[in-house]
Amino acid sequence: MPKGQVQEYPVIWFQGASCSGCVVSVLNSASPTVRNLLVDQVVPGKHVSLKFMPTVMAAAGEIAIEAMESSASASKGEYLLVVEGAVPTKQNGIYGMVGEKDGREIPIVEWVTSLAADALAVIALGTCASYGGIFGARPNPTGCVGVGDVLEKAGVSVPVINVPGCPPHPDWFTGTVARVLLGGLPSADEIDEDGRLLAFYGKLIHENCPRRAYFDEGKFAKKFGDEGCLHELGCKGPLTYADCPIRLWNNGQNWCIGSGGPCAGCTQPEFPDLFSPLYVKVSDVDLPVIGEYWADKERSAQE
């Protein structure tokens, strides 16, 4: 490519059944900044051209929908589709509708299916878009499911990269986009069985937790504000894959366990139902046997 020429990467950001927490989290990106993402070449020679993003775009109504549809057809097979939020499927998707065509309201499930079919790849942003999340929790009144499930059922074959978290860390999103812009789609050995990049979700919270030493010593916080491991207050760190303890949140200020709050396991497909009640101790049998404390316990049980 000639020097100075900038390649435009069209991105369509679609919101399903969401709380907008994912986009707000991405707005917290510190490096790159949001300006870098919106107007600059996010990697040299490449610019993310945000064609449709309901939270920030100038257009509304018909002209917004037209902008989305015309970019999708103009860059068929080339655009990245970011889906934020789960997809309501019950009763043909009547619980979530966006825009109208010929006087008919269009269900989210229709949009996601048709936009994904022509996309280069789909980024399922957040735990709802990845696995159903909070809005897919029991009794799941609207039939909310993740994007991967919707596409599989519709027979749409397109690469889906999950970026879970409630919300996801902005670096997980920008890092995933950068991965695609710099090196194309990730290969199978970079992704775990839940469709996440190992670069961000490769280790248990528990493995890198600064309170891990307390766990190994068996020193547990009994109430909020105590020193100690948060295991007995319901921490799901031993069952949750994410790099929060080393990355930290909000530009390095803090993170859940750092503030004395037990990990809720929000990057996992099990969140929230299989991790509920959130403040009740994970039973010992569910814990991976790691660390001296548990090794001792095992040894004494065998004796």
Place this chain on the structure above:
Amino acid sequence: MKKIVIDPITRIEGHQKVEVTVDDGVVKDARSSGMLFRGIELILQGRDPRDANRITQRICGVCPTAHSMASALCLDDAFGIAERIPENGRIMRNLILGSNYLQSHILHFYHLAALDYVDVTSVADYEGTDPELTAVKDFIARGELGPFVPRYEGDYRLSKEENRAAVAHYLLALHMRRKTHEMLSIFGGKMPHNCSVVPGGVTERPTVDKMTAFLWRVNEIRDFIKNVYIPDIVMVAGKYSDHLEVGKGCGNYLSYGAFDMKAAPSDLAKKKRFINPGTTDTKLEPVSVDADKITEQLKHSWYDDSFTNRHPSNGATAPRYPKEEGYSWIKAPRYGGKPYEVGPLARTLVSYAQGDAAVKEAVDGLLGELKAGPEVLFSVLGRHAARALETGFVADAMAEWVLQLKPGEPVCQEYTLPEEGTGVGMTGAPRGALGHWIRVKDGVISNYQAVVPTTWNASPRDDSDTPGPMEQAIIGTTVKDPENPFEVVRIVRSFDPCLACSVHLVTPKGRNIRKVPLL
């Protein structure tokens, strides 16, 4: 007669549709519809009451802290510890909520509303050296203008210099907004969706370094509010002064207040708050709030009519779609049977009517600059102005509150989970009055209800067919060009709608919940 459908309304939270009928250039009828239903309150049933604090935050990712605050107050009440929250816990909760006021209001003006008034393309022939504006100029020169174009055209009135200053402030505000979340996470753990606010107080412990880190961030934001945000409102008001007259709405204003100054029972009459509860109208007479007067009406909402007009504490709803007279997933809350506007304007007017010295001084000062009387506050720009002034009050107060924290003292009150009980938590979200109601039975949630700001503001017609506050604000407006209905979206956005918040569901009875595997 011409019908204009704007679906989706963008630059708001969530999925909203607005339908207006225009005759001879004037809006004769308006309908606001919430287009997404998620059923969070149904999802809450049968769960451990403490989980409500985490799950209700997911009602809205823009103001989750307000839900964690309302939920914590509601659970404090249900657990019988509302009067025993330690001072550190009370203050950190206020700092967490207050930080999100700054976040929500800055986001709203600069990143959600401003593109209705500010023309980004004015930077195309910029010749200065400001790196931010130069980046925007380069972006425009490449010709791919999403997400700033397309847009409604024909009513951008700022001068080139004003536009450029406003674009630079749009970019600066992105940094400021991010820093408000950094402030919040110092005591809240992370944001969006903090994990520190819990029944009893908070989980984080104050230390001197955290207090200092918070203080100097809030001071930076205070500079921005005083020297950039409020002057920008005055600048926009100068060029769009007709918007000080449009979008009045129902003229009734309701506030539950916000920021407890002392741990107190849930009864609003017993609360001492930084922003006081109350109601008022365009005559600006102060009236106290009676929470028993709140009901939710369902005639035009997609829910079963048999549960209409109930108080939220015993409310019950079941979705019915389609329904002959229904046009929205939003219910119609009414106070004493009437629609009431909530939000920063309502809070400011209530405080003004009550004679709050600081609010009166700030409002009268602004009105002096605009050379206008208080009647201009009941308008599109009145809502923006009240939001900016409130951002200033809250930021100034937080700079004092943070220094009242006492390292080493308790942060959280212990409690025993009750088998049975009820609770209520009423507070002010950035967007307006927020109430949570819980009923606990057999140790789990049997009913949970949230009546949220946008449910009040964007409500459809009620049982007596009276339109909601936003609908009333749109009706009567002149629309110059039906292809570019600027006027309508400006009115809608002035309310800062949050559709995710406003649509939810409660069912009449508790459910049996299967036992969970991790116990």
